[in-house]
Amino acid sequence: MLSFNAAKQLGDFALDVSFESDGRVTGLFGASGTGKTSIINMIAGLQTPDRGRIVLDNDVLDDTTARTHVPAHRRRIGCVFQDARLFPHLDVAQNLDYGRRMNGLPRDADDIRRVETLLDIAPLRARRTGQLSGGERQRIALGRALLARPRLLLLDEPLASLDEARKAEILPYLVRLRDETRVPMVYVSHDADEMRQLATQVVMLKGGRAVAVGGLALLPT
Amino acid sequence: MLDITPDEWTAIALSLRVALVATVVATPLGIALAWLLARRDFWGKGLIDALVHLPLVLPPVVTGYLLLLTFGRRGAIGAWLAENLGIVFAFKWTGAALACGVMSFPLLVRPIRLSIEAVDRRLEQAASTLGAAPWRVFWTITLPLAWPGVLAGMVLGFAKAIGEFGATITFVSNIPGETQTISAAIYSLIQTPDGDTAALRLVIVSVVIAMAALVMSEWLARRATLRLHGN
Numbered sequence: 001m002l003s004f005n006a007a008k009q010l011g012d013f014a015l016d017v018s019f020e021s022d023g024r025v026t027g028l029f030g031a032s033g034t035g036k037t038s039i040i041n042m043i044a045g046l047q048t049p050d051r052g053r054i055v056l057d058n059d060v061l062d063d064t065t066a067r068t069h070v071p072a073h074r075r076r077i078g079c080v081f082q083d084a085r086l087f088p089h090l091d092v093a094q095n096l097d098y099g100r101r102m103n104g105l106p107r108d109a110d111d112i113r114r115v116e117t118l119l120d121i122a123p124l125r126a127r128r129t130g131q132l133s134g135g136e137r138q139r140i141a142l143g144r145a146l147l148a149r150p151r152l153l154l155l156d157e158p159l160a161s162l163d164e165a166r167k168a169e170i171l172p173y174l175v176r177l178r179d180e181t182r183v184p185m186v187y188v189s190h191d192a193d194e195m196r197q198l199a200t201q202v203v204m205l206k207g208g209r210a211v212a213v214g215g216l217a218l219l220p221t
Numbered sequence: 222m223l224d225i226t227p228d229e230w231t232a233i234a235l236s237l238r239v240a241l242v243a244t245v246v247a248t249p250l251g252i253a254l255a256w257l258l259a260r261r262d263f264w265g266k267g268l269i270d271a272l273v274h275l276p277l278v279l280p281p282v283v284t285g286y287l288l289l290l291t292f293g294r295r296g297a298i299g300a301w302l303a304e305n306l307g308i309v310f311a312f313k314w315t316g317a318a319l320a321c322g323v324m325s326f327p328l329l330v331r332p333i334r335l336s337i338e339a340v341d342r343r344l345e346q347a348a349s350t351l352g353a354a355p356w357r358v359f360w361t362i363t364l365p366l367a368w369p370g371v372l373a374g375m376v377l378g379f380a381k382a383i384g385e386f387g388a389t390i391t392f393v394s395n396i397p398g399e400t401q402t403i404s405a406a407i408y409s410l411i412q413t414p415d416g417d418t419a420a421l422r423l424v425i426v427s428v429v430i431a432m433a434a435l436v437m438s439e440w441l442a443r444r445a446t447l448r449l450h451g452n
Contacts, residue, residue, distance in 0.1 A: 099351035
């Protein structure tokens with residue numbers, strides 16, 4: 001369960017959002033410039049709210065009145081960004097293994113196999129990141145985040161930079177991810193169709209506020 | 222013409238040793254400083270930046286004299302080092318290495334700083350969300366991606382150190398076998414009657430070393446671009 005309640009001034013733009021997730025896939029829906037990415041960055045610990053409180057499963061991650069701020073690397077919150085952000089000096093296998101190494105987790109062949117099967121990425125292991133298509137890059141980024149064993153997965157418009165064909169290629173993997181892993185997710189998108197296929201709950205954002213929180217019926221048709 | 226005499230070899234070997242030690246010792250310091258200048262904002266950053274670049278614009282003889290004042294036998298730091306650690310710079314090859322290190326420092330730091338600045342911060346953020354503490358982000362992401370720049374900085378610094386003259390001769394004088402580097406040897410030879418051929422030989426050696434360093438640094442820069450694209 002994620003409870004988010006934070007305000008941050010971003011230039012001329014004032015973000016002040018509060019919502020609680022249902023613990024499955026929370027969709028943050030809104031046009032660009034509504035502060036979606038800042039919300040993701042605050043949950044991940046990459047940005048600090050000016051004031052507010054962010055709590056995940058009873059762990060306080062941020063509390064500005066108590067001056068609490070858990071740094072990103074101690075949050076165990078995975079991120080998949082619009083640009084996959086694979087490490088170019090490492091090959092695919094090393095990218096996938098990075099989170100396990102940094103968290104000091106034991107090597108788990110079953111876990112690797114499970115994630116590789118889920119995302120169909122086993123044949124890509126030996127490649128350099130420059131030899132991957134956009135869709136492949138996003139699947140590796142997903143696998144890399146999952147293999148770090150996150151408590152929560154943040155997906156910030158993971159399909160936005162892909163063309164329609166690639167989107168159609170990745171979307172089924174995201175659905176499988178939702179149905180086959182137990183990792184709760186926060187999914188950011190400005191695409192209502194995408195949201196309908198993935199989210200279990202929707203937070204409608206407008207002008208830096210959460211104007212409605214509820215079911216998929218909130219989405220525009 | 223190309224028969225290099227033992228004395229000349231001594232000067233060449235000394236130059237290489239002085240430049241190598243100067244570069245190897247200055248590099249970790251240069252990386253730390255380059256990272257600070259590239260990635261952190263702090264009070265006095267402008268001043269530090271100016272201090273790093275100072276040897277580039279100051280007359281070398283001034284830098285050498287300042288080194289003599291601080292690291293000489295009776296200098297504030299020099300006296301302390303000699304007394305407590307037994308490290309003496311004055312009129313020693315180590316002093317030449319210090320002078321070369323200081324003079325080449327701006328050239329060493331600059332490529333490193335640029336290559337650290339060129340590392341995509343979003344990759345560093347991605348690493349931290351995968352559980353990497355800031356120092357591990359530096360070791361596993363920033364430094365490997367900036368590495369070709371580090372090597373380029375080392376090559377440039379080394380080439381500058383090989384050619385250093387003014388600060389070195391001011392600080393540690395021109396003692397054959399101890400502080401007489403290639404440049405100082407050329408200077409002495411030019412002032413000696415019949416020294417022209419010997420001077421010319423050392424000039425050729427200097428040109429070869431400098432050219433090799435520049436070619437190498439260019440090659441490293443090209444590799445850096447490839448690497449940043451994941452090929």
